[in-house]
Amino acid sequence: MMEYLTTQGIQLPKLGLGTFRMPEDICLPAVESALALGYRHIDTAQMYDNESAVGSAIANAGVPRNELHVTTKVWHTNLAPEAILRSFDTSLAKLKLDYIDLFLVHWPTTGMDLPAMFETLLRLREEGRTRAIGVANFTLPMLRTVVEEIGAPLACNQIEYHPFLDQTPVYSYLRSHSIPLVAYCPLAQGKVTEDPVLQHIADKHNASPAQVALRWLLDQDGVAAIPKSQRAESQQANLNALKLVLDDEDRRVINALRKDQRRVNPPFAPHWDA
Numbered sequence: 001m002m003e004y005l006t007t008q009g010i011q012l013p014k015l016g017l018g019t020f021r022m023p024e025d026i027c028l029p030a031v032e033s034a035l036a037l038g039y040r041h042i043d044t045a046q047m048y049d050n051e052s053a054v055g056s057a058i059a060n061a062g063v064p065r066n067e068l069h070v071t072t073k074v075w076h077t078n079l080a081p082e083a084i085l086r087s088f089d090t091s092l093a094k095l096k097l098d099y100i101d102l103f104l105v106h107w108p109t110t111g112m113d114l115p116a117m118f119e120t121l122l123r124l125r126e127e128g129r130t131r132a133i134g135v136a137n138f139t140l141p142m143l144r145t146v147v148e149e150i151g152a153p154l155a156c157n158q159i160e161y162h163p164f165l166d167q168t169p170v171y172s173y174l175r176s177h178s179i180p181l182v183a184y185c186p187l188a189q190g191k192v193t194e195d196p197v198l199q200h201i202a203d204k205h206n207a208s209p210a211q212v213a214l215r216w217l218l219d220q221d222g223v224a225a226i227p228k229s230q231r232a233e234s235q236q237a238n239l240n241a242l243k244l245v246l247d248d249e250d251r252r253v254i255n256a257l258r259k260d261q262r263r264v265n266p267p268f269a270p271h272w273d274a
Helices: 022-037 052-060 081-095 113-127 140-150 166-178 188-194 196-205 209-218 232-244 250-255
Strands: 004-007 010-013 039-042 067-072 100-105 131-134 153-160 181-184 223-224
Touching: 010 067, 010 100, 010 153, 022 039, 022 052, 022 223, 022 232, 052 067, 052 081, 067 081, 081 100, 081 113, 100 113, 100 153, 113 131, 113 140, 131 140, 131 250, 140 166, 153 166, 166 181, 188 209, 196 209, 209 223, 209 232, 209 250
Parallel strands: 039 067, 067 100, 100 131, 131 153, 153 181, 181 223
Antiparallel strands: 004 010
16 A cells, blocks of 8 residues: 655655666656556656656556656756756656656755745746656755755755665754655665565565665655666565564664665765765
8 A cells, every 4th residue: 555745745755766877768668567556656857868758658557647746857057047847847858748747856966046946846846747856865054055045945955875875964954854765776776685684584574675674764764765766676675665574673773784885976966965
């Protein structure tokens, strides 16, 4: 049974399908299969170069639009107001949709004009072209500026989060402002499957380490996750994580794992929270 987060007037399914590094010929059948299995939260981005495939899969699936949640993102080289609007128009056309559910700033960049950016994003929301706005990869100081000084109604901060990376400072801040954390790379690019501690917990519950990692994330207040999976079997296995019940001892053991293994750190990344 799908679980949801309510944020800024939208219902965000807690488990979604990530499509990073999914070329169009792989993305199309992957999204079709996910929608057929019951996924209703699809995450894409301008930079993934697969929005057209996502749009075609949605059109083919025939799922009522009001049951779907679609997130896309504007790339960090397009954060001037006119560039944001052009990027949005292009994404909307490729997705073959009348509106986006959630439109994110994909990465921050040095020298970005935050007030102008969020004025533009809010305009898109006020026009009903996106139902909500948010950010990805924003650090604690950036979030403070956007939330406390600009007063932007953020629907989420999408960041890398898994059992091997501590995100307590930014997570605590998000919770204090009722802003969801959407976890990308929630399986640590497959590393969770190799961890003996997670395997031990998985064996105890007749589950997989990936399911344990996802359930650990989804058990946290205000956290959603968007694992990437191309094969229907993996997509179904990830959905089955929703049925898993971890106990306090499981969580204590997972919380005690080393949490300094960041997997996504491109050259243009911000200085991460210590």
